[in-house]
Every structure is written in C-alpha cells, then in structure tokens.
Amino acid sequence: MSKSKKMKKAKNLLEVYNNFKVTPLVTREDFSQIYVGRPVKSKIIDDLKDRIENLEIGKYEKYLFMGHRGCGKSTELNRLPLILDDSRFSIVQYSASSVLDINDIDVNDFLLSLALKIYEHGKNNGIRFPKGFNDEFMDFAKNVAHIKEKDKRGRYGVGFSLPDFLIAKIHTESETRDYIRKELGTKISDLIGRINKLVIIIENKLKKKLVIIIDELDKLTRYEQAENFFYKNYQLLAQPNCIIVYTFPISLAFDPYFENVRHSFREDYVLPQPAVMDKNLTSPDETGVGFFKDIVNKRIDTKRRLIDEGVLEYAITSTGKLSEFIRLISDSAIEAYGDGSDKITKKEIDRKLDDLRATYDRTLTKEHIKKLIDIHEKKEAIDETPKNSIARNLLLSLTAVEYENKKGERWQDINLILLPLIDKWKKTLE
Amino acid sequence: MEKNIGIEEISKDMNTLSIEVGVSKGRGNIIIIRVNSPYFRNEILNFLSKRFTYETIGVNEGEGNEIIKKLRQKETKKDALIWIMPENMSTDIENALNNYRELFYEYPAPSIIFCNELFLQGIIMKAPDFWRYRGNFYIFKEPKRDAMPLAFESLPISISFKDKKDLMRRKRINEHLLRIAKDEKQKVGLLLENSEIYLIFGNFKKMIEVCEKALESVKEIGDKSGESECYTSLGIAYRNLGHFSKAIEYYEKSLKMIQKWGINQENLQVI
Numbered sequence: 001m002s003k004s005k006k007m008k009k010a011k012n013l014l015e016v017y018n019n020f021k022v023t024p025l026v027t028r029e030d031f032s033q034i035y036v037g038r039p040v041k042s043k044i045i046d047d048l049k050d051r052i053e054n055l056e057i058g059k060y061e062k063y064l065f066m067g068h069r070g071c072g073k074s075t076e077l078n079r080l081p082l083i084l085d086d087s088r089f090s091i092v093q094y095s096a097s098s099v100l101d102i103n104d105i106d107v108n109d110f111l112l113s114l115a116l117k118i119y120e121h122g123k124n125n126g127i128r129f130p131k132g133f134n135d136e137f138m139d140f141a142k143n144v145a146h147i148k149e150k151d152k153r154g155r156y157g158v159g160f161s162l163p164d165f166l167i168a169k170i171h172t173e174s175e176t177r178d179y180i181r182k183e184l185g186t187k188i189s190d191l192i193g194r195i196n197k198l199v200i201i202i203e204n205k206l207k208k209k210l211v212i213i214i215d216e217l218d219k220l221t222r223y224e225q226a227e228n229f230f231y232k233n234y235q236l237l238a239q240p241n242c243i244i245v246y247t248f249p250i251s252l253a254f255d256p257y258f259e260n261v262r263h264s265f266r267e268d269y270v271l272p273q274p275a276v277m278d279k280n281l282t283s284p285d286e287t288g289v290g291f292f293k294d295i296v297n298k299r300i301d302t303k304r305r306l307i308d309e310g311v312l313e314y315a316i317t318s319t320g321k322l323s324e325f326i327r328l329i330s331d332s333a334i335e336a337y338g339d340g341s342d343k344i345t346k347k348e349i350d351r352k353l354d355d356l357r358a359t360y361d362r363t364l365t366k367e368h369i370k371k372l373i374d375i376h377e378k379k380e381a382i383d384e385t386p387k388n389s390i391a392r393n394l395l396l397s398l399t400a401v402e403y404e405n406k407k408g409e410r411w412q413d414i415n416l417i418l419l420p421l422i423d424k425w426k427k428t429l430e
Numbered sequence: 431m432e433k434n435i436g437i438e439e440i441s442k443d444m445n446t447l448s449i450e451v452g453v454s455k456g457r458g459n460i461i462i463i464r465v466n467s468p469y470f471r472n473e474i475l476n477f478l479s480k481r482f483t484y485e486t487i488g489v490n491e492g493e494g495n496e497i498i499k500k501l502r503q504k505e506t507k508k509d510a511l512i513w514i515m516p517e518n519m520s521t522d523i524e525n526a527l528n529n530y531r532e533l534f535y536e537y538p539a540p541s542i543i544f545c546n547e548l549f550l551q552g553i554i555m556k557a558p559d560f561w562r563y564r565g566n567f568y569i570f571k572e573p574k575r576d577a578m579p580l581a582f583e584s585l586p587i588s589i590s591f592k593d594k595k596d597l598m599r600r601k602r603i604n605e606h607l608l609r610i611a612k613d614e615k616q617k618v619g620l621l622l623e624n625s626e627i628y629l630i631f632g633n634f635k636k637m638i639e640v641c642e643k644a645l646e647s648v649k650e651i652g653d654k655s656g657e658s659e660c661y662t663s664l665g666i667a668y669r670n671l672g673h674f675s676k677a678i679e680y681y682e683k684s685l686k687m688i689q690k691w692g693i694n695q696e697n698l699q700v701i
Contacts, residue, residue, distance in 0.1 A: 014453050022563055023535060070562045103525045219529050219559070323562045331566045334453070338446035355569060362635075363551045397558050 007033055009301040013337040013344070016306055019299040020330035022323045024074035028082055035079070036294040038072070039287045039406050044269045045076045049083050051267070052211060052243055060241045064248040064262070066218060067271030069398055070323025076271055077215055077247065090206050092121045093213040096247075099167050101177070102219050107233040108184040109170050109177050112144065114240065115195045116163040118210070122202040123161070129201060137194055141166055144183040144191075145176055188236065196241040203242075210242045218247040223389070226252055231261060238264040251392050254383070272404035276320040279379060279403075279411055281419070284317050287406040292316040292325060306333075307344040315349045320416040321401055328352055357417055360399055368394060369425045372414050375400050376422060381412035443568055444474070448481055450566055451540055455482075455509050459540035460531075460560075462567040464550045466672030471544050474570065475512065482509040484542070489515050494522030501533035508539055515545040517673050519552025527553065527560035540565070546672025547634075601627045614651045618644050622656075625663050629670075637667040658687035 006029060010016040025031055037043070048063060055061060067073040081091040096102060099113040119137065122129065129137070141147075145166055169176040184191060199210055220226035226249040230237070237246065250270065252258060262268050274288040293312065300306055307315075307329070315332070319325040332348035339348070364372070371390045375381045381391040381400045394400040399418060404410045414422075450461060465471045478484065485508045489497060497513075515523070534541050545553070553561050604620045604627075611617045621644035628637035641663045648656035661684035669677035687693065 014449075017450070017453055021535075023532075069558055097529055102529045103522075216529075327562070327564075334450050334566060335446055338442065338449050355567070359550070359554065359567070359569070362547070363554045393555075397555050398562065 007299065010299060010306065011301050011304050013306060013333045013342065016300060016333035016344070017330050017337070020326045020333070022070065022326050024072075024078055026078055031079060031082060034295075034298040035075070036291060036298060038076070038271075039274045039291050039404075044271055045079050045083070048080060048245070048267075048269065052089070053085055055209075055243070060243055061266035062238050062244045062246065062264070064265050064268040065245055065271070066248040066250040066253060066269065068250055068273060068395065068402060070321060071271050071273045072322055073218070073247070073271050074215060077213060077245070080213060080245070081211075084211065088208055089211050090121070090125065090202070090208040091211050091213060092117055093215070095216040096214055097216050097219060099171060101171060101174075102216065103225075104174060104177060105220065105225065105229055106177065106181055107229060107236055108181045108188065110229070111188065111191055111195070111236065111240075112141065112180055112184065113167055113170055114212070114214075115191060115198065116141065116167055118195065118198050118202065118212070118242075120161070120163045121210075122198065122205075123163075125202070125206060127202055127205045129198075133197065133201070137198070138162055140190070140194060144180050144187065145169060146179045146183070192236070192239045199240070199242045212240075212242055212244045214244065215247050218249045220249050223251060223392075227255075231255075231257055234261045234264045251396055254381075254392050254395070256386055270402075272402050272410055273321055275403035275405045276317050277416065278405070279409070279413075281413075284313070285405055288320075289313060289316050292322075295322075295326075296329065305343060311344060311346050311349060314346060318349070318353055318416060320403070321398065324356070324398075324415075324417065328356075353417060357421060360415070360418060361421060363397070364399065366429070368399070370429065372399060372418070373422065373425060373429070375412055376414045379411040379413055443570065444477055446566070447568060448478075451478070451482055451510055451542065454540035454565070456538060457540070458533075458535035458537045460534045460564040461540060461542045462550070462553070462564050463542060463544050463570060464547060464568065465544060465570040466546045466670065468674075470570065471514070474544075478510075478512075478542075484508050484510040484512045486512040486514065489513055489523065491516050491518060491520035492522055494520070494524075494526035497523065497526040498530050498533065501530065501537050504537055506537070506539045510539050511537065511541045513541055513543045515543060515549050517546055517548060517675060519549050519556060524552065524556045528557040529559075531560045531563045534563075548671055548673050597627050597630060614647045615653065615656075618647050618651075618653065618656050621647070622659060622663065625667075629663075629666065632670070634667040634670045638664060641667065654687060654691050655693045658684045658691070658693055661687070 007019055008015070010019045025035055044065075048065075051061070051063075065073070065077060067076075078093075081093055084091065094117055096105070096110075099117065100109060115137075119129075142162070147162075147166065147169070170180065203210055217229075220229055230248065230252060237244075246265075248268070253268070253270070274291050275285045276288040276292065277283070278285055293316070296307070296312060315328055316325060319328055328349065329344070331352045332344045335348040335351065336342075336344045341348075367390055371381075371394060375391065375394070381395055381402070383389060383391045391400065395402070395412070399415050400412055401415050402410060402412045447461070447463075450459075454461075463474065465474060475486070485506065487500060500511075601624055604624050608617060608620050611620065621640050625637045625640045625644065628634070628640060641660050645657065645660040645664070648660060661680045665677045665680035665684065668674070668680060
C-alpha cells in the first residue's frame with residue numbers, strides 16, 4: 001500500500017489532475033480529508049464493525065467482502081481497522097499479493113502464510129511465545145517449507161526474521177510452494193491447530209480479539225483459479241478460530257455453487273455502485289449524484305469554479321462508476337489545461353467520454369452486444385447456464401455494472417458510458 | 431520536414447501528453463498510448479526525447495516477471511519509463527499488469543505504455559484492474575500518409591464509390607446476395623469486396639472475419655488465385671491492427687503462391 005501525502009484542495013487544473021487518482025484511501029489523514037460516506041444502504045463497513053464489536057465471546061465469524069472493480073472496495077476495507085474499537089481488537093491486515101504469488105495460489109501456502117502473519121503480529125506487539133511452543137512452531141514451518149538455516153544466511157542476508165524469510169520464499173519460489181503443498185497435504189489440520197494456538201496466546205496476552213483482514217484475494221481473476229481456491233477449500237478457510245474478513249472475487253458469486261459456499265461464512269457483503277440514475281434511467285438519483293459531488297468538493301476548491309455545476313452533473317450521470325468518474329475528471333482537467341482553458345467544460349468531458357466509449361465498443365463481440373442489450377432491457381445480468389460466462393465477463397470488464405439506490409434496491413445495467421451506443425447496437429444486430 | 435508531418439497532425443494530443451508527463455515527473459503514473467506502427471511510435475518517442483529523459487524497456491511475451499522486478503527497484507534518475515509492449519497480451523503480462531498495478535504508482539517516475547490495438551483490447555478485457563487504474567490514454571491514429579492508406583491505395587481490387595453512403599449500400603447489397611448465392615466463386619467475390627469495404631472503413635477485425643470466411647470457400651473449391659488474394663487481405667488487416675508477425679505470416683503465404691503459380695502479380699507491390 002502506498003503512503004499518501006496530505007492533499008490540498010485543487011486550485012487549478014493541474015492540481016485537479018493530481019488530486020483525482022484511482023488509488024484507495026489508506027491513512028487516517030486520507031479519510032479525515034477526502035473520504036465521503038457511502039449512501040445509506042451501502043454502509044457495509046459500519047455494519048461489519050457493529051457485527052464484530054457485538055460478537056459473543058468465543059465466536060469467530062468469517063465474512064466475505066466483495067464488490068465490482070473500482071467501486072471503492074479497498075478504501076472501505078482500509079476504513080475498518082480505523083473504526084474498530086482498538087481497546088478491544090487487534091488487527092492483522094495484509095494484501096494476499098504481498099505474501100503469496102497471486103498467480104499461483106493454493107490453500108496450503110495461504111494458510112501457512114496466515115500462520116506466519118499472525119505469529120509476526122504477535123512478535124511486533126511484544127509477545128514472547130512460550131519457548132516450547134515457539135520452537136515447535138518454527139520447526140514445523142521450516143520442515144513444511146524445507147528450509148535449512150544456511151539458506152537464511154546465504155541467500156537473504158542477516159537481519160530478516162524467519163517468518164519474513166519464509167514468506168519471501170513462499171512468495172517467490174515455486175519449488176518452495178510445491179514442497180509446502182506436498183508436505184501440508186497430510187498435515188493441514190495440524191497447521192490449523194497451530195494457528196488456533198497462536199490466536200489463543202496472542203488474544204490472552206493482548207487481551208484483545210484478533211481480526212484478520214485479507215485484501216486482494218478478489219484479484220484471483222482467472223475463474224478456475226478462484227474457483228479452486230474458494231470452492232474446493234471453503235471449509236478449511238472457515239476453520240481458524242479468529243475473526244477473518246476475506247475479500248472474494250465477485251464473479252464467483254454469480255455461480256450457482258455460491259449458494260453452497262456462502263453458508264460457511266457468517267455474511268457475504270457486496271459493495272455496490274451507488275446509482276446515479278433511477279432504474280429506468282429517467283431521472284438522476286439525487287443521493288447517488290450527491291455522493292459523487294461530495295467527492296469532488298472534497299478535492300477541488302469550489303470557489304475557483306474549475307468545473308460548472310451543470311457540467312459536473314453531466315459528467316456524473318454519464319459515467320456512474322466511481323473509478324471511471326475519477327478518471328474522467330482527471331483526464332478532462334489535463335485536456336482543458338492543454339487547450340489553454342482555466343476550467344473543465346462539456347467539450348473536454350464529451351471528448352473523453354467518446355474516447356472511452358469507442359475503446360470499450362471495439363472490444364465487444366456480437367455475443368457481448370446481444371447480452372448487453374438483454375441486461376439493459378431486463379436490468380439483470382445472468383448467464384443462461386453455469387458454463388456460459390458472457391454476463392460474468394461483462395461484469396468483470398465493467399461494461400455491465402451492478403447499482404444500488406438509497407432504498408437498497410439493486411439491479412444490473414450496462415455501464416452508463418455505453419448508453420448512447422444502444423441504438424447503434426440494435427441496428428447492427430438487425 | 432516530411433518526417434514530422436505525423437506529429438504535427440496530432441500536435442494537440444502531443445501537447446496534452448507532454449503536460450501530463452511533466453506534471454507526473456517524480457511520481458508514479460500510468461499513461462497508455464495506442465499506436466500501431468513502430469515508425470510512428472518512434473516519431474512520438476523522438477518528440478518526447480526532446481522534452482524528457484526516459485528509459486525504454488521492450489517487453490516480450492513471457493516477461494511479466496521482468497516488469498514486476500523493474501518496478502520493484504523503485505529507483506531512477508529519468509523522467510519517465512517507456513514500456514514497449516509486445517503484439518499480444520500473454521497471461522504472464524496480464525497478471526503482472528493486473529495484480530501488481532500499484533507498483534506503477536509506487537515507482538518514482540511515470541510509466542508510458544506503448545501498445546498496439548490488440549494489446550489494448552487485451553488490457554481492457556483481460557486486465558481490467560490495470561485499465562481502471564491507469565492515467566490518461568491516447569489513441570494515436572497513424573497520420574494519413576502512413577501505412578494504411580498506402581496499403582489500400584495499392585490494393586489490386588478497386589471498387590469505385592461516391593461516398594460512405596454508397597459504400598454502405600453496396601455492402602448491404604453484397605450481404606443480401608451472399609444469402610442467396612449458390613455459386614461458391616460468386617460468394618468469394620462478394621466476401622472479398624466486402625473485405626475491401628471494411629478496409630476502407632478501417633474495421634479491420636470485421637475484415638479478418640470476412641476474409642476468413644472467403645478463405646474457407648476458396649480452399650474448398652481449390653481457387654488458388656482467390657486463396658492468395660485472401661492471404662494478402664488478411665496480411666493487410668493484421669498489419670493495420672499492428673499484429674505484424676501475423677501479417678508477415680499471411681504475406682509470406684500469399685507470396686509463395688504468387689511465386690509458385692504465377693498469379694496475382696499485382697499484389698506483389700502490397701506485400
């Protein structure tokens with residue numbers, strides 16, 4: 001995660017360009033300066049916080065957290081540690097890609113890295129594990145990863161802890177991962193037992209409950225890979241005795257098998273895209289539009305009138321996807337600056353929208369177009385059979401989007417950028 | 431002066447690009463540039479070299495990990511990193527872009543990614559996380575005097591038409607005739623004429639689709655001249671999409687047939 005610098009409200013177009021980045025908010029300062037609370041029904045993280053804080057003693061729930069690309073998922077997840085009561089909870093938060101090779105992931109290396117991250121968290125919080133347990137745990141980890149002490153000195157140099165070293169090996173070496181998978185194949189319950197012991201020791205010493213937040217597991221974009229990891233192993237993922245929030249690839253939630261899996265987790269949260277138009281696309285959704293406007297007002301000095309109200313509303317209702325909207329403002333700002341203008345006008349917004357539209361359009365096949373028209377008419381993105389994945393792919397590529405309004409009503413439609421293409425598509429199909 | 435005509439034609443975009451690179455100096459950013467012709471890409475690089483210092487990295491298929499390694503170094507004295515992407519998006523590159531996109535922002539200089547149309551489509555469909563994480567993107571069409579017009583100006587089959595409407599009308603008629611035509615040779619003629627219309631419209635993907643259909647038919651009826659014609663047209667289409675290895679493959683196929691059978695000599699100029 002990159003550290004952010006203090007952001008000043010933009011006073012000119014170049015500052016607008018710099019202030020509109022599609023990177024998640026990370027620090028407390030980021031949140032206090034530019035975070036905008038999501039419209040009422042989408043306050044998922046607040047609900048998750050309440051749930052965790054009100055859990056009965058001895059209960060360790062697991063949650064799935066998902067959302068479409070660019071809807072603000074990582075920002076929302078980064079907010080959880082900041083709002084949880086830190087006198088009662090100790091947070092272990094990490095990205096799957098920082099400890100694992102996300103392109104070659106397996107539940108065995110995942111659980112071993114989870115154990116190591118928990119162990120490391122204990123050490124960082126000044127916990128001295130009982131000697132017997134410590135040695136046994138380290139020997140176990142070294143054995144399953146086939147580590148010899150000399151490797152540690154020879155290859156990675158002095159100054160790294162054994163957990164650091166092990167994680168680096170899991171992250172970078174396919175032969176280490178192969179060995180772990182072979183070794184842990186028969187010892188996985190042993191590993192889960194050790195994770196549970198680690199949790200008990202840490203929770204007792206810190207007098208706080210552990211909450212594990214794992215981001216970027218939703219990055220398992222290749223369907224088979226995601227399916228193997230979650231669907232074949234969901235029972236193992238539910239076993240560690242600690243509270244865990246797993247990010248989850250939304251594409252899997254559109255698979256009928258999801259119904260079997262979801263019951264192993266206490267809740268599956270989907271962070272939707274706040275709607276900027278009503279379901280029939282007849283009028284703007286004031287709440288959604290207000291949410292986008294607030295985001296702009298936190299980043300731009302409104303007194304400078306760098307974008308007129310009408311143009312801003314036009315930009316919001318033409319995109320309706322948070323990340324795309326942020327990009328649109330940024331790209332239009334640099335374009336307007338290049339034109340010698342001192343404000344963003346409809347001309348720049350239109351030019352960037354046209355570019356984006358044409359770029360999306362070029363990637364679509366006849367099958368995609370047929371499905372997009374169907375989604376637009378039925379407000380629903382469902383594939384006919386589990387083997388058919390057109391709707392899923394359209395949601396993945398953001399040409400179709402799931403929206404939610406302030407009443408909590410959800411539906412799917414095409415990306416609003418593509419709306420002006422509907423008539424052309426229909427003619428093409430005729 | 432002749433060499434600079436291309437850049438002048440897109441000077442507005444180049445100006446915006448310069449501003450964007452300038453404002454991103456010293457921090458990470460992702461700027462995507464779609465340009466199909468290597469010649470024109472070099473022209474853009476020449477233009478940038480007068481304003482910025484940069485390091486150029488040519489990426490080949492299978493080198494996804496090299497991208498990650500380079501970005502993890504997080505050290506540079508240059509103003510920008512220029513990435514020249516391969517013709518095709520391979521899985522390893524797709525994974526590097528999608529899963530390690532933050533590294534581009536953590537690097538102390540903006541990344542300018544040059545790619546062709548096929549690679550860009552690969553980014554949008556297969557690496558959407560990277561696509562939505564990017565900064566601005568530029569679609570630079572080759573200037574009028576560059577590759578494409580030369581290709582179709584010298585294309586041997588020439589259809590005369592008044593305007594776009596006329597061409598559209600002709601395409602519709604051809605499509606209707608295709609539905610009722612029984613003679614394969616007649617069908618091939620209609621398909622190839624439509625491929626030429628798609629070439630004029632710049633719809634190269636459709637051109638490939640139509641040529642592939644024609645190719646199936648000519649192979650079936652053993653029409654060598656038609657087959658060589660199809661290969662040439664496929665070569666032109668792939669060339670315009672920036673998929674040069676595939677274009678060469680088809681040009682070579684056509685060339686072999688021309689040499690062997692002494693047919694379609696007029697296509698030699700295109701090839």
